[in-house]
Amino acid sequence: MPKTTAPASASAVSTPEAETGSETSLNPAIAAKAPSKLEGLKRESGFLREPLATELVNGVSHFSENAVQILKYHGSYQQDNRDNREKGKEKDWQLMLRLRNPGGRIPTDLYLALDTLADRLGNGTLRITTRQAFQMHGIRKGNIKEVIGTIIRSLGSTLSACGDINRNVMAPAAPFEKGGYPAARELADQIADLLAPQAAEGTYLDLWVDGDLSYRIKAAAPVRKARQRQVDGHIYSGTPEEPLYGTTYLPRKFKVAVTVPGDNSVDLLTQDVGLVLFTDPSGRPQGCNVYVGGGMGRTHNKEETFARIADPLGYVAADGIFDLLQAIVALQRDHGDRHQRRHSRMKYLIHDRGIAWFRDELQQRYFSHPIKGLRQEPTTKLTDYLGWHRQSSGLWFVGLPVLCGRLEGDLKLGLRKIVDTFKLEVRLTPNQDLLLCNIGTSQRASLRLALADLGFETPEAPPLLARHAIACPALPTCGLAITESERILPAVLDRLEALLGRLGIDRQILVRMTGCPNGCARPYMAEIGLVGSGVDQYQLWLGGSPNLTRLAQPYLERMPLENLEATLEPLLRAWAERGGRRSFGDFVAREGDAAVRDLLTAASL
Numbered sequence: 001m002p003k004t005t006a007p008a009s010a011s012a013v014s015t016p017e018a019e020t021g022s023e024t025s026l027n028p029a030i031a032a033k034a035p036s037k038l039e040g041l042k043r044e045s046g047f048l049r050e051p052l053a054t055e056l057v058n059g060v061s062h063f064s065e066n067a068v069q070i071l072k073y074h075g076s077y078q079q080d081n082r083d084n085r086e087k088g089k090e091k092d093w094q095l096m097l098r099l100r101n102p103g104g105r106i107p108t109d110l111y112l113a114l115d116t117l118a119d120r121l122g123n124g125t126l127r128i129t130t131r132q133a134f135q136m137h138g139i140r141k142g143n144i145k146e147v148i149g150t151i152i153r154s155l156g157s158t159l160s161a162c163g164d165i166n167r168n169v170m171a172p173a174a175p176f177e178k179g180g181y182p183a184a185r186e187l188a189d190q191i192a193d194l195l196a197p198q199a200a201e202g203t204y205l206d207l208w209v210d211g212d213l214s215y216r217i218k219a220a221a222p223v224r225k226a227r228q229r230q231v232d233g234h235i236y237s238g239t240p241e242e243p244l245y246g247t248t249y250l251p252r253k254f255k256v257a258v259t260v261p262g263d264n265s266v267d268l269l270t271q272d273v274g275l276v277l278f279t280d281p282s283g284r285p286q287g288c289n290v291y292v293g294g295g296m297g298r299t300h301n302k303e304e305t306f307a308r309i310a311d312p313l314g315y316v317a318a319d320g321i322f323d324l325l326q327a328i329v330a331l332q333r334d335h336g337d338r339h340q341r342r343h344s345r346m347k348y349l350i351h352d353r354g355i356a357w358f359r360d361e362l363q364q365r366y367f368s369h370p371i372k373g374l375r376q377e378p379t380t381k382l383t384d385y386l387g388w389h390r391q392s393s394g395l396w397f398v399g400l401p402v403l404c405g406r407l408e409g410d411l412k413l414g415l416r417k418i419v420d421t422f423k424l425e426v427r428l429t430p431n432q433d434l435l436l437c438n439i440g441t442s443q444r445a446s447l448r449l450a451l452a453d454l455g456f457e458t459p460e461a462p463p464l465l466a467r468h469a470i471a472c473p474a475l476p477t478c479g480l481a482i483t484e485s486e487r488i489l490p491a492v493l494d495r496l497e498a499l500l501g502r503l504g505i506d507r508q509i510l511v512r513m514t515g516c517p518n519g520c521a522r523p524y525m526a527e528i529g530l531v532g533s534g535v536d537q538y539q540l541w542l543g544g545s546p547n548l549t550r551l552a553q554p555y556l557e558r559m560p561l562e563n564l565e566a567t568l569e570p571l572l573r574a575w576a577e578r579g580g581r582r583s584f585g586d587f588v589a590r591e592g593d594a595a596v597r598d599l600l601t602a603a604s605l
Contacts, residue, residue, distance in 0.1 A: 033339035033340075034339060035248075035338045035339055036338060036339060036340070036341055038069055038164075038341065039248050039338050041066055041069055041070070042069075042070075042164070042247065042248045042249055043247045043248050045070050046203070047197075047199040047200050047202070047203050047241060047242060047247070048070050048073045048074070048163075048197075048200045048203050048204075049070070049203045049206075049207070050070070051064065051066050051067045051070070052067045052070040052071055052074070052207070053206075053207055054067075055067040056144075056145060056207065060141075061090065061093050061140075061141060062078060062091075062093035062141055063078055063141065071095075072162040072163040073159070073160060073162065073163035073164075073165060073197075073200060073249075074148065074158060074159060074162075074204060074207070074208070075097055075098050075099065075100065075148070075157075075158025075159060075160075075161035075162055076095050076096060076097045076098070076139075076144065076148075076158065076162070077095070077096045077098075077162060077479075078093065078094075078095055078096075079093075079094055079095070079096055079137075079477045079478065079479055080092050080093050080094065080477075080479075081094060081138075081476050081477055082475060082476040082477070083475075083476040084476075093140075093141065094123075094137070094138050094139060094140060094477070095139040095140070095141060095144055096135055096136070096137050096139075096477065097135065097136045097139055097144070097147060097148065097158060098129065098133055098134075098135045098158060098161040098162060098168075099114075099133045099134050099135075099151065099156055099157065099158055099161060099168075100133065100157045100158060100159060100160060100161040100167075100168050100192065101132070101133055101134075101156065101157075101168065101428075102168065102169040102170075102171065102185075102188040102189045102191070102192040103132065103169070103170065103171035103172070103173060103184075103185045103188045103189065103427070104132030104133070104170075104171075104173040104427045104428035104429060104430075104435075105173075105185075105425065105426075105427050106134065106156075106425070106426040106427065106428065107155065107425055107426075108419060108420075108423050108424060108425055108426075109154055109155070110151070110154045110155060110156045111416075111419050111426045112416065112419065112420060113150055113151065113154035113156070114126060114134055114136065114151070114154075114156075115412065115416045117136065117147050117150055117151070118136050118412075121139055121140070121143040121146065121147050122136045122137060122138045122139050122147075123137045123138025124138075124408060124412075125137060125138075125406055125407060125408040125412065126406075126407040126408075126412065127404075127405050127406050127407070127473065128402060128405030128406075128407070128428045128429075128432045128433070128434060129405065129428075129432070130405075130430055130431075130432060130470055130472075130520060130521055130522060131167060131168045131170060131255070131430065132168060132170055132171075132173060132427075132428045132429060132430055133161060133168045133428065134428065135473075137473075137477060145207070145208060148208040149208045149209050152205070152208055152209050152215050153209065153215075159196065159197070159200065159201060159204045160196060160197060160200070162253075163249070163253070164249045164250045164251060164252050164253060164254075165195075165197060165245065165249050165250055165253070165254065166191075166192075166195035166196075166250075166254045166255075166256060166329070167253055167254065167255050167256075168192070169188045169189075169191045169192045169195075169256050169257065169258065170188065170255075170256070170257035170258070170266040170267075170271070170430060171184050171185050171187070171188035171257065171258045171259065171266065172184060172185070172259055172260060172263050172265050172266065172383070173265065173385065173427040173428060173429045173430075173435055174265075174383075174385045174389065174397070174399075174427075174435065175391050175397055175425075175427060175435070175437045175438070176389075176391065176392075177391065177392035178283075178392075179260060179279065179283065180260040180261070180277050180278070180279035180283060180285075181260060182283060183277060183279050183283055183284070183285050184258050184259060184260050184277045187258050187275070187277060187285065187321070188257075188258045190219070190220060190222070190223050190322070191256055191258065191322075191325060193217050193219040193220070193223045194219070194223050194226055194227060194322055194325060194326070195244070195254075195256070195325065195326075195329060196217055197242060197245055197249070198227075198241065198242055198243065198244075199241035199242045200242070201216060201217060222322065223322065226322035226323065226326065227243075227244075229323065229326070230243035230244045230326060231243050233365075233366070234330060234334070234365045234366050235326050235327060235330045235366060237330075237333065244326060244329060244330065244333075245329075245333065246333065248338070249333075250329070250332060250333055250336065251332065251333070251336030251337055251338045251341075251344035251345075252336065252341060252344035252345050252346075253345070254272050254273075254329065254332065254346065255270075255271045255272045255273075255295075256271060256272065256273045256274075256275070256325070257271045257273075257274050257275070258274075258275045258277055258288075259274075259275070259276055259277070260276070260277055260279075261276055261278065261377045261378055262377065262378040262379065262380055262381060263380070263381065263383045264380040264381060264382055264383070264547055264548050264549070265382065265383045265384065265385070265429060265430055265431070266430055267430055267522055267525060267548050268291060268294075268310070268380075268548075269291060269294050269309040269310045269525075269548065269549060270294045270295065270296055270309065270310070270522050270525060270548075271291070271294045271295075271310060272292065272293070272294065272295065272310075272328075272332075272345070272346045272347070273290065273291070273292055273310075273325065273328055274290070274291040274292075274294065274310055275288040275289070275290060275291075275321070276288055276289040276291075276377060278375060285318040285321075286317070286318055287315055287316055287317040287318050287320075287321070287375075288315065288316055288318070288321055289312070289314075289315050289374045289375055289377065290312075290313040290314060290315070290316055290324065290371075291310035291311065291312055291313060292310055292311060292313045292328065292346070292350060292355070292358065293308060293310050293311050293346055293347045293349075293350035293351070293355070293358075294308060294309050294310035294347060295307070295308055295345045295346070295347035295519075296518075296519030296520075296522050296523075296524055296525075297345065297517075297518050297519050298517045298518075298519065298524075299342055299517055300517050300533060300539075302342065304342075304343065305342050305343070307519060307524035307551060308347040308351060308551075309525075309549075309550075309551055310347075311350060311355040312355075312374050313355070313358075313359060313371060314359070314371035314372055314373060314374060315371070315372045315373060315374055315375050316369060316370075316371055316372075317369065317370075319369075320367075320369030320370075323367060323368075323369060324367055324369065327362055327366035327367035328346075328362065328366075328367075330366055331358070331361060331362055331365075331366050332346045332349065335349055335353075335361070336349055337349070359371060379547070380547045380548075380549060381547050382431075382468060382510070382546060382547055382548055384399065384429065384431050384433060384467065384468065385397075385399040385429065385433075385435060386399040386400070386401055386433065386459055386460050386461075386462065386467070387399055387458075387459050387460025387461075388444075388459075388460070391437060391438070391439075394440065394441055395437075395438055395439060395440065395441075396439040396440075396441065396444060397427075397435050397436060397437040397438070397439060398435070398436050398439065398447070398451070398459060399429070399433055399434075399435045399459060399460075400433060400434045400435070400436065400451070400456055400459050401433050401459060401462040401466065401467065402432055402433050402434050403432075403462075403466050403469065403489070403490060403493075404432060404470070404471050404486045404489055404490075405428075405432030405433075405470075406486065407434075410454070411454060411455075414450070414453065414454040415434070415454070417450075418436065418447065418450050418451070418454075419436070421450075422436075422439065422443055422447060423438075424436045424437060424438055424439060425437040425438050431468060431470060432470050463493070463497065464497075464506070464507070464508045464509075465493045465496055465497055465500075465508070465509060465511055466490075466493055467508065468508070468510050468511075469489060469493055469510075469511040469512065469513075470512050470513075470521045470522075471485045471486045471489040471512070471513040471514065471521050472485050472486065472513075472514045472515055472516075472518075472520040472521045473485070473486050473515075474486055474487070474514065474515025474516070474532065475487065475515060478515065478516075480515075480516045480518055481515035481516055481532065482515055482516045482532040482533065482534060482535070483515050483532040483533075483534065483535050483536055483537065483538070484515060484532075484536075485513045485514050485515035485521070485532065488513075488561075489513050492511075492513065492530070492561070492564065493511065495564060495565060496509070496511065496528075496564070496565075496568075499565045499568065499569060499572065500572065503569070503572055503573055503576050504576065505572065505575075505576050507583075507584070508546070509527050509528055509583075509584045509585075510525075510526050510527040510528070510544065510546050510585065511526060511527070511528045511529075511530075512525070512526035512528075512529050512530070513529075513530040513531075513538075514529075514530070514531050514532060515532040516531070516532050517531055517532075517533075517539070519531075523541060523552070524541055524544070524551055524552050525544045525545075525548050525550075525551065525552065526541065526544045526552055526585075527542065527543065527544050527545075527546065527552070527583065527584045527585035527588070528540075528541075528542060528568070528584070529541030529542070529544065529552050530561075533557060533558050534558055536560060536561045536562070537558045537559060537560055537561065538558075538559050538561060539554055539556060539557055539558070539559070540554070540555050540556040540559045540567065540600075541553065541554050541555070542555050542571075542585070542588045542596065543585050543588035543589045543596075544585050545583070545585050545586065545589075546583045546585060546586075550585070550589065552585070553593065555596060555597060555600055556600065567600060570599045570600070570602045571588070571596065571599045571600060572584075574587075574591075574599055575587045
């Protein structure tokens with residue numbers, strides 16, 4: 001990844017020695033403030049057990065707010081369907097459940113189990129997330145134990161899919177058996193095990209499979225060795241049951257992605273830690289370029305919150321990667337803001353104190369391996385793997401475009417039949433698409449016919465705008481949603497396609513849409529980003545790059561959606577007339593802020 005622009009960092013602040021541990025921040029400015037209420041709730045939960053365990057069996061239709069906060073670590077958010085709200089009646093309480101599956105891998109039996117659970121105990125749909133996991137919606141509180149228990153028994157997991165902890169680890173979904181892809185997938189799996197909570201895993205199995213420890217994480221030997229070093233030096237939280245995280249875990253969510261040079265399918269620079277894995281000609285890991293401090297979440301009218309892309313940290317040899325990740329987690333554990341949650345992501349720590357301070361603190365207190373200058377990388381590309389590809393000798397995979405990631409109705413039914421009949425593995429992409437893997441050469445002809453019956457005659461060639469467009473779920477279930485996103489994205493893309501057609505433009509534009517500023521669909525990296533700011537109103541962000549290496553910039557605070565075409569037409573026309581071969585995002589960045597604003601203003605005259 002090339003070096004990219006980020007908000008200017010504040011001057012580095014020296015930090016006196018202090019006792020290491022998740023209970024005490026080493027940042028004096030943070031330590032002087034009272035921790036947020038959630039910090040106490042985590043500490044008193046008994047490693048993420050209470051009040052969740054008690055409320056699971058109390059017969060009430062929904063969880064209390066305190067139990068909801070602990071439930072997140074088990075992979076679930078409580079929601080209500082706003083479409084069903086009626087004055088004077090109880091909300092339509094339900095649960096969204098998210099899986100943890102590194103690199104998007106879903107084995108055949110797990111996929112079939114999820115499909116059945118969605119129909120029997122959910123709302124009949126599965127949704128591919130932008131972190132390569134499945135979400136289920138519409139689960140009632142009384143059914144959540146059966147759903148999670150079935151997932152565990154089907155060799156899946158929801159532990160740490162949400163909450164102030166390391167989330168699902170991303171990696172290129174393609175099952176290529178060439179180059180660095182196998183090593184990148186293996187590294188993602190190992191990182192997921194390395195950064196999994198230890199005491200909370202016992203709580204998780206106690207709650208959902210009645211303490212059946214046969215489902216414990218069985219980490220590879222190198223991961224087990226690295227985890228033993230969590231009790232060393234400043235890595236140690238001071239809590240033997242949870243040696244890396246301590247009783248209060250992290251100040252906020254934490255995200256990691258791994259990729260290979262040139263493949264930016266994982267939106268690498270939006271992660272807390274992004275790793276570009278280099279391998280030798282035989283595919284053995286050599287080391288990683290490391291990027292730190294990315295993150296998309298922000299809050300309207302809170303200028304102290306912002307989207308940020310990661311800074312380059314440096315190159316670390318393969319034998320130091322596990323220790324590096326544990327060290328970064330420990331540094332964020334100790335220095336992250338536990339007072340103000342909207343300031344608690346690692347991106348704000350690095351923004352406030354600077355990447356030089358971060359690197360120095362890491363090396364002086366937490367990490368003994370050398371951090372060298374970045375290795376040169378090829379130009380990156382947003383890779384999507386759509387269409388047919390050779391997986392290995394005698395095996396193929398096919399990438400299917402799934403706009404907004406929602407599997408329902410005939411599509412869901414047909415995919416289940418295909419997966420079951422051909423015994424295929426499923427992999428999910430950060431672009432909310434789905435790969436069918438391990439297809440034998442002899443199966444290709446019959447599978448092509450089955451896919452054509454589902455509408456996938458040419459899966460390699462979806463509509464240009466739909467190809468890379470993504471959206472968050474938003475209304476009616478997300479509690480943060482201000483307005484629509486997933487439900488209206490297809491219509492928005494149709495309108496943009498029609499506008500481009502009128503202007504004679506036949507080129508791809510990266511469009512992303514969210515119903516609030518939290519950034520779950522990473523709209524701040526898009527060439528056109530629509531971010532909900534009111535009912536049927538959106539902030540307009542422009543100028544991200546097609547390969548996801550540059551942040552977009554905000555241009556309009558509240559654009560009524562009905563004005564979409566009129567607002568964008570002068571800018572798109574200028575791109576068509578003088579943009580040359582540049583992408584739309586590159587054209588916007590090259591024109592500059594004032595010129596773009598003049599073109600947007602012209603639309604209202």
